[in-house]
Amino acid sequence: MKNYPVLLLTLLLSAFFVSACSDHDSARTPAPPPPPPEPVFDxxxxxxxxxxxxxxxxxxxxxxxxxxxxxxxxxxxxxxxxxxxxxxxxxxxxxxxxxxxxxxxxxxxxxxxxxxxxxxxxxxxxxxxxxxxxxxxxxxxxxxxxxxxxxxxxxxxxxxxxxxxxxxxxxxxxxxxxxxxxxxxxxxxxxxxxxxxxxxxxxxxxxxxxxxxxxxxxxxxxxxxxxxxxxxxxxxxxxxxxxxxxxxxxxxxxxxxxxxxxxxxxxxxxxxLEAPVPPAGSYDPEAAERGRVLFTGKAGCEGCHSGPRFTDANTTLHEAHEVGADPLYATRTITKRYRTTPLRGLLQHPPYYHNGEFATLADVVEHYDLVMNLGLFDEEKSDLAEYLKSL
Known part of the structure; x- marks a missing residue:
């Protein structure tokens, strides 16, 4: 026959001593405080x-x-x-x-x-x-x-x-x-x-x-x-x-x-911070549409100005001679090359090129027409500049 009172007493005593030891240990070695929260910056x-x-x-x-x-x-x-x-x-x-x-x-x-x-x-x-x-x-x-x-x-x-x-x-x-x-x-x-x-x-x-x-x-x-x-x-x-x-x-x-x-x-x-939308009346929509066709076609701009941000910078940098740029600034940097500039909001920040050598987008188009030997007609150059204004 099992002795239930003795067994119960043993369990109660065990629980008491475990609790007492645990309390004693806690008093000697308190748990470390939680680490301070990481600062949050607006x-x-x-x-x-x-x-x-x-x-x-x-x-x-x-x-x-x-x-x-x-x-x-x-x-x-x-x-x-x-x-x-x-x-x-x-x-x-x-x-x-x-x-x-x-x-x-x-x-x-x-x-x-x-x-x-x-x-x-x-x-x-x-x-x-x-x-x-x-x-x-x-x-x-x-x-x-x-x-x-x-x-x-x-x-x-x-x-x-x-x-x-x-x-x-x-x-x-x-x-x-x-x-x-x-x-x-x-x-x-x-x-x-x-x-x-x-x-x-x-x-x-x-x-x-x-x-x-x-x-x-x-x-x-x-x-x-x-x-x-x-x-x-x-x-x-x-x-x-x-x-x-x-x-x-x-x-x-x-x-x-x-x-x-x-x-x-x-x-x-x-x-x-998204690029600003061009102000109303800042470009000719019909000319810009013709310029878009040139951008993706005859002018070949999309070869470098690709994707939703109009840049291949995620995969490629370019030698100065590829884009007809002054090499001096690049030679002072760790890459020695230039990134393709994203084009959204371009109208808001003239002059253009890293050193500001081009006052207008028409000047930029003229430069690329010469450097890349694009053979654009004057009207095509104008249309391409209007498209750049629209981005």
Whole structure:
């Protein structure tokens, strides 16, 4: 006969001792706390407002917090800076003095100057100054006044003069040759290798829209979008992050890294920016249709400008002589070749080619007709240019 009371007592005692031992062990070795959650970065805010800590360059070295306090909005607009109308209190522009540098400081305090993030003390002193991606890759629609309107993120800042803006820094007071070089670049151009190799050969600022499904960014296809974002953030903007490229002898590390964790958010926002639709009346639809037939046929443009983004950059880069391009810029890069530029939104960012040597799309067509020996008639060239405007 089974002794159920004894068995039950044994089980209860076992459970008690197991529980007691478990509690004792837990008291001695508490479970480790859960890891902190990964930071979440807002994609749009990263693009528009994040300096990645580049105040270390723009404030500490270039002393631009001092410079900007002496610049009027009138002058700022003249060098291509833009004002975000949606950041302004109603009616402020009706009374603002656009010739007074104090108005510039007030705009900075409102976060209304596109691509600039500054801190302003209670007494109106600008204490820090940094730049963001939006400085070169956003525009405004001029709906309030020239240079003042609603943001157009991803659009190339074609009238921004980065070289002139840089040259105003006191850092260049004892470097007249470098200052003169910067001032020679002109609006809408920048050289992202000049501070490494000392060669001045600026390229046209490119749009940041229409990059989804485009594997390689930049005119020379150095790498995917996030590679170039890291390069620019660290080596050009002065952000505090990590970028390593042995072929260019670049190795930069920062702790904490204020760039790398934000690259996915930045990429997400860029991929959300589609190329703008051509404005009504900006091209002749009938001529554009004839141009489309030429594009895919006689002119052979589709051989390189293929797929929905009109580029073969996902699989191919081209030697300079293939497209009649100046080889100098490519020789300074890791690929030594050029990427086929995506064509969507082409109408919005003249001049064309990496160095801006062609003022109009008609000039581009004329160039390819000569280089490729296409034998196009004048009317065909005109139709092809109209098609490019329609993309």
């Amino acid at each position: 994609p749009q805010a990263t693009f528009r407002y994040d300096t990645f800590g580049d105040e270390a360059l723009w404030t500490d070295v270039l002393r631009y917090h001092e410079v900007v306090a002496t610049i009027s909005p009138e002058t700022a607009l003249a060098v291509g800076l833009k004002v975000d109308a949606e950041a302004l209190p109603p009616g402020i522009l009706e009374t603002a003095d656009l010739t007074d540098p104090a108005t510039t400081v007030a705009l900075l305090e409102l976060d209304a100057v596109v691509g600039i993030n500054a801190e302003v003390a209670a007494d109106g002193t600008v204490t820090s100054f940094g730049i963001t991606c939006a400085l070169c890759h956003s525009d405004v629609d001029d709906s309030v006044a020239p240079g003042i309107g609603v943001r157009q993120d991803g659009w190339a800042a074609t009238d921004l003069d980065p070289g002139l803006i840089l040259s105003l820094s006191p850092y260049f007071d004892d470097k007249p040759d470098q200052r003169a070089e910067l001032q020679s670049w002109g609006p809408g151009k920048y050289d992202p290798y000049w501070n490494h190799d000392g060669i001045s050969d600026p390229v046209v600022i490119a749009p940041a829209y229409g990059l989804r499904d485009v594997a390689l960014e930049t005119y020379t296809g150095e790498g995917p979008v996030s590679y170039w974002n890291a390069y620019v953030a660290v080596t050009q903007m002065g952000g505090q992050g990590t970028f390593v490229e042995p072929e260019l002898n670049i190795e930069v590390h920062a702790d904490p890294d204020l760039v790398t964790p934000k690259l996915p958010a930045l990429l997400e926002y860029q991929h959300s």
